[in-house]
Amino acid sequence: MVRASAAAERAGVPSVSLVCEGFIGQAATTAAGLGMANLPSAVVPGHVDVQTLEELDRNVAAVTVDGVVRSLTEKPPSPPHGAKEPAPLDVVFAGTFDEVNRFFYENEWSDGLPIVPPTGERVAEFLRFTDRAPEEEIGVLLPDRRSATVWTVAVNGVMAGCRPEYMPVLVALVEAMADPGYGVEHSGNTPGAETLIVLNGPLIGELGFNFRQGAMRDGVHANTTIGRFWRLYLRNVAGFLHHKTDKGTFGNTWRVVLAENEAVIRKIGWTTIAEDQGVTGDSAVTISRYTGGGVIASVFGTTADQMIPYLGDAIARDVGWELMFTVGMATGTQKPLLILSPVLAETLAKSGLSKAELKRRLFESARIPAWKFERYLGEWTNLVPGRPTLLELVRAGRAPAVFAESEDPGRLVPVVCVPEDITIAVSGDPLRTNAYSFAHNGMLGFPTTKRVSLPRAWKTLLAEVRAR
Amino acid sequence: MTAALWVVVPAGVRASGEWIDDTLAERAREKGLLARTPLAGQFPRQRVEVVRHADPDAAVADLFSRRGWTDGLPIVPPTLARVDAALAWSARPREELLGEIAPLGGVATLEKVAANSVMAGCRPEYFPVVVAAIEAIVDPAFNLRGVQTTDENVAPLLIVNGPVAPALGINAEWGALGPGWRANATIGRAIRLVLNNIGGGWPGAVSFAGLGQPGRYTLCVAERAHDSPWPALHIELGYRPEQSTVTVLRAESAINVTGGLDELASVIGSAASLFAMLHEGKVAALLAPFVARKLAREGWDKADVKRYLHARGRLATETWRRSWIHSVVRATEWPAWVTQAARSQEIPALRDPEDITVVVAGADLEVPQHAYFPSWGHPPCRVTREILMPDDWAERLSERD
Numbered sequence: 001m002v003r004a005s006a007a008a009e010r011a012g013v014p015s016v017s018l019v020c021e022g023f024i025g026q027a028a029t030t031a032a033g034l035g036m037a038n039l040p041s042a043v044v045p046g047h048v049d050v051q052t053l054e055e056l057d058r059n060v061a062a063v064t065v066d067g068v069v070r071s072l073t074e075k076p077p078s079p080p081h082g083a084k085e086p087a088p089l090d091v092v093f094a095g096t097f098d099e100v101n102r103f104f105y106e107n108e109w110s111d112g113l114p115i116v117p118p119t120g121e122r123v124a125e126f127l128r129f130t131d132r133a134p135e136e137e138i139g140v141l142l143p144d145r146r147s148a149t150v151w152t153v154a155v156n157g158v159m160a161g162c163r164p165e166y167m168p169v170l171v172a173l174v175e176a177m178a179d180p181g182y183g184v185e186h187s188g189n190t191p192g193a194e195t196l197i198v199l200n201g202p203l204i205g206e207l208g209f210n211f212r213q214g215a216m217r218d219g220v221h222a223n224t225t226i227g228r229f230w231r232l233y234l235r236n237v238a239g240f241l242h243h244k245t246d247k248g249t250f251g252n253t254w255r256v257v258l259a260e261n262e263a264v265i266r267k268i269g270w271t272t273i274a275e276d277q278g279v280t281g282d283s284a285v286t287i288s289r290y291t292g293g294g295v296i297a298s299v300f301g302t303t304a305d306q307m308i309p310y311l312g313d314a315i316a317r318d319v320g321w322e323l324m325f326t327v328g329m330a331t332g333t334q335k336p337l338l339i340l341s342p343v344l345a346e347t348l349a350k351s352g353l354s355k356a357e358l359k360r361r362l363f364e365s366a367r368i369p370a371w372k373f374e375r376y377l378g379e380w381t382n383l384v385p386g387r388p389t390l391l392e393l394v395r396a397g398r399a400p401a402v403f404a405e406s407e408d409p410g411r412l413v414p415v416v417c418v419p420e421d422i423t424i425a426v427s428g429d430p431l432r433t434n435a436y437s438f439a440h441n442g443m444l445g446f447p448t449t450k451r452v453s454l455p456r457a458w459k460t461l462l463a464e465v466r467a468r
Numbered sequence: 469m470t471a472a473l474w475v476v477v478p479a480g481v482r483a484s485g486e487w488i489d490d491t492l493a494e495r496a497r498e499k500g501l502l503a504r505t506p507l508a509g510q511f512p513r514q515r516v517e518v519v520r521h522a523d524p525d526a527a528v529a530d531l532f533s534r535r536g537w538t539d540g541l542p543i544v545p546p547t548l549a550r551v552d553a554a555l556a557w558s559a560r561p562r563e564e565l566l567g568e569i570a571p572l573g574g575v576a577t578l579e580k581v582a583a584n585s586v587m588a589g590c591r592p593e594y595f596p597v598v599v600a601a602i603e604a605i606v607d608p609a610f611n612l613r614g615v616q617t618t619d620e621n622v623a624p625l626l627i628v629n630g631p632v633a634p635a636l637g638i639n640a641e642w643g644a645l646g647p648g649w650r651a652n653a654t655i656g657r658a659i660r661l662v663l664n665n666i667g668g669g670w671p672g673a674v675s676f677a678g679l680g681q682p683g684r685y686t687l688c689v690a691e692r693a694h695d696s697p698w699p700a701l702h703i704e705l706g707y708r709p710e711q712s713t714v715t716v717l718r719a720e721s722a723i724n725v726t727g728g729l730d731e732l733a734s735v736i737g738s739a740a741s742l743f744a745m746l747h748e749g750k751v752a753a754l755l756a757p758f759v760a761r762k763l764a765r766e767g768w769d770k771a772d773v774k775r776y777l778h779a780r781g782r783l784a785t786e787t788w789r790r791s792w793i794h795s796v797v798r799a800t801e802w803p804a805w806v807t808q809a810a811r812s813q814e815i816p817a818l819r820d821p822e823d824i825t826v827v828v829a830g831a832d833l834e835v836p837q838h839a840y841f842p843s844w845g846h847p848p849c850r851v852t853r854e855i856l857m858p859d860d861w862a863e864r865l866s867e868r869d
Contacts, residue, residue: 024483027483037486084490084513085513092512093518095518099472102474103518106474106515106548107516108515144485242563243561244563
């Protein structure tokens with residue numbers, strides 16, 4: 001809302017954003033981050049979703065109207081001053097390990113777990129593992145509009161407990177975070193989806209990532225600390241903080257890095273996620289925000305025909321309100337993820353399925369009745385205004401034809417627009433017949449892949465730290 | 469040997485993340501006021517700061533003074549432990565917003581308010597009173613922007629009612645307007661520090677009160693309810709006896725009046741009330757317990773007193789016409805009841821008897837000793853908020869040292 005108002009103001013159109021009470025702080029911070037700290041807003045008491053029309057009328061008349069009038073008629077206060085933050089080399093604190101941790105935590109620079117104090121020495125060690133200059137700006141991150149420099153990547157990497165040699169992965173992750181296609185500015189939205197990082201390429205082996213049993217469980221150094229780095233960087237550089245810019249109603253904790261079992265993928269002739277995204281040869285990170293998901297236990301069968309109905313059912317079941325990213329609000333941005341254990345992938349491949357063919361079969365299978373799809377969009381939620389039917393959306397060119405194959409409300413429709421929208425990974429306990437499905441947060445955390453650039457002296461540096 | 473104090477930074481942060489001290493430092497520089505606050509704006513932009521010193525309490529007090537975070541008196545360092553102790557007297561989360569403090573719009577979170585309460589010297593159990601008072605002054609009716617920036621010498625007057633007042637030792641008797649009672653001294657001071665530190669009401673830089681007034685240090689009084697012959701203010705306002713409230717008015721300096729209701733009315737009907745006439749203000753009168761009892765014995769209730777003061781509190785029309793305020797205000801700005809009454813010889817100083825807040829306070833002296841608080845500013849205001857104590861507050865008070 002505030003971002004739309006900022007765009008209107010830039011085009012010379014005066015705006016007032018109507019902001020529900022619980023979102024005032026977020027609106028102000030967002031406006032400041034957009035470089036328009038004086039962007040006017042008017043408060044709507046409570047939250048509109050749970051008010052009757054009469055209550056809403058009363059609240060708007062008593063409070064909001066005055067705010068609208070004032071916003072459009074009063075001169076806003078003088079422009080704000082830039083936030084004064086410590087310079088990269090400033091010593092912000094000196095003290096014992098416990099004191100440093102208390103200090104960082106009390107100032108909201110930590111996630112609550114102990115951090116490794118980012119001393120100059122430790123940061124310098126990380127910086128050896130990139131050929132980029134410490135002051136180089138990777139991007140500018142909303143909502144705080146802070147410069148994402150290589151230096152800050154190293155600092156947060158140290159804090160998260162990473163090893164110096166993870167630095168190339170961390171830099172690639174921040175490149176992905178800063179990519180406009182990903183949409184980091186949405187990271188504080190209320191459904192509170194969490195990013196999953198998928199790593200592909202030779203670094204899986206070189207840095208010792210877990211991709212076997214417990215692939216998504218904390219406990220393996222690289223997977224765990226890099227996952228933690230992601231959220232620390234969102235906190236300390238992008239600026240997502242509890243009770244302020246992060247409005248996740250519940251949220252959930254950061255996810256450890258998922259590495260694929262590339263040996264199995266090669267063996268069955270499939271491609272990795274990075275390859276599907278266009279990166280071959282080198283290592284790459286792919287980030288994408290998932291709202292939630294769950295395990296698909298004990299997939300039974302020896303053929304694809306036996307297995308696909310269960311897998312398709314899980315994908316369809318996990319996508320609910322997120323269907324607004326399939327059709328309606330951000331058509332074509334719903335990209336659910338299905339993680340197959342190696343034994344499942346191998347069994348499907350043995351039935352003759354390529355990865356593309358598997359996606360096509362899942363596209364056919366993961367379907368729900370049209371009436372239910374429409375209820376998610378415009379009856380159980382108010383996410384798509386005007387309660388359009390799928391037929392209307394297809395007629396208006398806002399949905400693919402597959403959603404209007406008949407007029408029967410009981411007809412089955414897919415939960416993604418095209419088969420390619422289903423992402424498939426292979427990882428986890430090689431010999432257990434379980435899978436995992438994630439529903440996706442659509443355009444608000446769109447899959448983004450970045451190649452990991454290694455320093456020229458990578459082999460030497462790696463050998464050096466390994467010899468210690 | 470140095471010791472460390474972990475203190476909560478009490479300065480105002482706007483919702484958009486700017487610290488108001490950047491604006492304050494600039495204003496202070498423009499106005500040549502940096503001698504008062506040589507370290508204005510010079511502090512880490514953090515929630516918590518660590519001060520290490522051989523005498524850290526004194527170091528924090530000195531540092532905060534030079535940063536412009538005091539009223540001139542020494543402060544108590546708002547350590548995390550002290551702030552947490554204050555917050556423990558509220559059921560609400562520390563990050564909850566009470567509102568924005570005009571004019572610079574620092575966000576009054578419970579934690580920031582608690583830090584300022586600690587600095588003012590409040591005991592932890594006073595915190596719910598401070599919170600209720602802040603809720604009252606951020607009510608749009610209070611016109612905090614006006615109070616903070618006007619050239620008039622107005623200050624929030626806090627009147628506390630209900631069982632909390634005697635339990636916390638908020639004085640309503642000997643020297644109720646001060647000095648000597650910690651609760652009165654520090655609760656009012658906490659409001660001033662919030663206005664100064666979160667709202668940015670720095671004198672001469674943002675706040676342009678020409679003279680100021682002693683009530684800008686603290687102005688907090690309880691009603692002497694236990695032997696008052698009349699229902700207390702909060703009962704008049706519709707609260708139940710077991711509820712406690714704080715009522716806030718925009719008050720000009722207190723005027724002492726020794727004498728009966730006629731003397732009090734003569735002060736009401738004087739130039740002191742010209743702003744109350746112009747703005748249809750709500751004023752306050754503290755009435756001597758001795759006089760209240762005498763009047764009650766004669767059959768008067770509070771409403772009779774108000775009617776009497778309203779009827780007798782009149783200015784000679786000529787006095788009004790010759791006043792400085794009359795010379796600078798457009799004729800159309802005066803309320804209709806003033807211009808109508810000006811056709812006769814006398815004008816009531818106040819619009820309505822109910823615009824006089826009558827509160828019984830002071831020592832049990834055989835002396836008719838009252839105080840009159842004129843008011844300034846739009847809109848007419850007398851804002852009351854309930855003081856929400858923890859359910860077990862009485863036990864907790866009895867257990868404290």
